[in-house]
Amino acid sequence: MRRSPVSPDDFDGVLFGLDGVLTTAASLHEAAWRTTFDTFLDEWDATHGTSTPRFEVADYAAYVEGKPRQDAVVAGGRINARTTVDAVP
DSSP states (O other), X not given: OOOOSOOGGGOSOOOOOXXXXXXXXXXXXXXXXXXXXXXXXXXXXXXXXXXXXXXXHHHIIIIITTSOHHHHHHHHHTGGGOOXXXXXX
16 A cells, blocks of 8 residues: 555644635635526526526525525525526426
């Protein structure tokens, strides 16, 4: 078995779970959720002939941040009752 070139002796400590504690990732998460919802809504509108308002920066904090992913998807689909999406598999 080959030994790892990294040894515990190389570190004074290891940090886990930095998201939102030691790093600011909310803007990256918001952008990722916005891209996800906008891509879905673009396809939804093309298929159904609708024009659905897009996910906005304020929607992330109000409906998505701090929620489990599945709940965030449902909340994102119902933002201000702007869509008829109940859930996204």
